[in-house]
Amino acid sequence: MAIAISPSKLRSKFDIRSLLTKNDRLISKKRRHIQEIEDNPPPTPPKDLPFKTRCRQIESWQQIYTAYQFSHLAREPSEDSSVSHEERTEPLNALFLTRQLRPSQSNLEMSVPGTQLDTALPPTPPKGVYQPSTHTHTYPAPSHIPMATYRLPVARGRVLPDRRAASSPDEIEMKRREALLAKEREEQQARKEEAERQARLKQQKEEVLRRFMEEERQRRASLEGELRKIAEERKRKEAEEREAEERRKMNAEETKRIAREKRIQETRRAQAWREEQVKRAKEASSMKERQRRQLLQERRAMAAQLKAKVKIEGNSRVVLTGWVTIQAEQCAAWKRRYFQLDEHMLNLFKSPEEISQPTETVNLKSVRHIREWREGYEELEGIPHSFAVEFGGGLEPWSMFADSAEDKEHLVALMSESTA
Numbered sequence: 001m002a003i004a005i006s007p008s009k010l011r012s013k014f015d016i017r018s019l020l021t022k023n024d025r026l027i028s029k030k031r032r033h034i035q036e037i038e039d040n041p042p043p044t045p046p047k048d049l050p051f052k053t054r055c056r057q058i059e060s061w062q063q064i065y066t067a068y069q070f071s072h073l074a075r076e077p078s079e080d081s082s083v084s085h086e087e088r089t090e091p092l093n094a095l096f097l098t099r100q101l102r103p104s105q106s107n108l109e110m111s112v113p114g115t116q117l118d119t120a121l122p123p124t125p126p127k128g129v130y131q132p133s134t135h136t137h138t139y140p141a142p143s144h145i146p147m148a149t150y151r152l153p154v155a156r157g158r159v160l161p162d163r164r165a166a167s168s169p170d171e172i173e174m175k176r177r178e179a180l181l182a183k184e185r186e187e188q189q190a191r192k193e194e195a196e197r198q199a200r201l202k203q204q205k206e207e208v209l210r211r212f213m214e215e216e217r218q219r220r221a222s223l224e225g226e227l228r229k230i231a232e233e234r235k236r237k238e239a240e241e242r243e244a245e246e247r248r249k250m251n252a253e254e255t256k257r258i259a260r261e262k263r264i265q266e267t268r269r270a271q272a273w274r275e276e277q278v279k280r281a282k283e284a285s286s287m288k289e290r291q292r293r294q295l296l297q298e299r300r301a302m303a304a305q306l307k308a309k310v311k312i313e314g315n316s317r318v319v320l321t322g323w324v325t326i327q328a329e330q331c332a333a334w335k336r337r338y339f340q341l342d343e344h345m346l347n348l349f350k351s352p353e354e355i356s357q358p359t360e361t362v363n364l365k366s367v368r369h370i371r372e373w374r375e376g377y378e379e380l381e382g383i384p385h386s387f388a389v390e391f392g393g394g395l396e397p398w399s400m401f402a403d404s405a406e407d408k409e410h411l412v413a414l415m416s417e418s419t420a
Contacts (some may be wrong), residue, residue, distance in 0.1 A: 322411070
């Protein structure tokens with residue numbers, strides 16, 4: 001199974017010292033091989049390098065990946081890709097180092113303008129012109145490429161002089177000319193496409209104008225036909241409206257005549273009804289007056305009987321006693337009180353046992369009227385044996401009700417005698 005390890009991990013895991021074993025022969029061969037390459041000291045670790053130096057090494061390593069993708073090594077398994085150094089039975093004899101190579105050194109064909117390889121590689125941009133990277137990964141991706149485990153990127157000082165590659169002035173000039181030719185071809189192609197686009201636009205505009213003229217002609221013809229139809233329809237509607245207007249006037253006059261006669265009849269009926277109501281009101285008023293006078297006479301007679309009875313009994317002060325429930329001065333609560341009525345005062349007590357000091361006292365001379373619920377006190381209609389007492393001097397009326405009809409008649413008769 002192939003093992004893919006990132007370059008940063010390879011630098012730390014496959015250090016020179018980690019490859020040393022107890023085999024003296026392997027150690028001596030490795031030392032001799034390193035000394036044959038170069039006696040210079042090893043480069044500084046990547047973490048101690050300046051930022052620009054690390055960026056150059058990373059860019060060089062990425063270019064090595066690009067060259068590796070286009071070579072046959074990316075499509076053929078490596079001898080060391082499926083077996084790790086721990087599983088080897090034979091000792092390692094050399095440590096292989098890699099760097100960026102020219103096409104001739106990386107098993108790639110020379111880039112010839114116009115060939116398949118030349119079209120696959122991105123063109124060299126002119127000097128001073130920035131172009132974004134258009135590199136696309138090919139299968140397999142760099143992180144999954146089966147590669148030799150011991151090929152590490154190192155500084156140029158550790159590579160043999162005969163393996164170094166440098167661009168010559170001729171190559172630079174050739175690349176510059178190729179870039180100029182490619183730019184001229186692109187400009188020529190762009191001019192050709194622009195001319196074709198302008199021709200297409202002109203043809204489209206002419207076609208649109210032709211269609212517009214045809215549609216305008218059809219629209220005008222259709223509009224003229226519609227205008228003729230509208231004129232004929234308008235004449236027909238005007239004639240119908242004149243006839244309808246004449247009929248409407250005749251109907252309106254007939255309706256007015258009928259309404260006028262109806263109003264006259266309703267006025268006559270209303271006048272008769274009002275006269276009847278006035279007559280009935282007068283009769284009801286006279287009847288109420290007769291009833292009031294009759295009731296007043298009856299109450300006076302009853303009051304005289306009660307006073308005579310008190311005198312016979314020898315009590316010259318208290319005329320009537322009993323219980324009454326009172327709601328005074330817009331108070332929402334009803335109060336049940338024990339009362340004592342004499343010829344001038346109505347004294348109210350909490351109970352018969354507490355008659356030394358009355359809680360409330362009513363002077364009978366201040367009473368103006370005693371009203372039934374029919375005389376403007378409809379809220380007392382649902383309360384049996386109820387009545388209202390009106391006072392002079394702007395005082396609020398009191399609402400009262402007795403325990404029985406007899407108690408109510410006796411109390412009202414005695415209080416009404418003083419109001420008369």
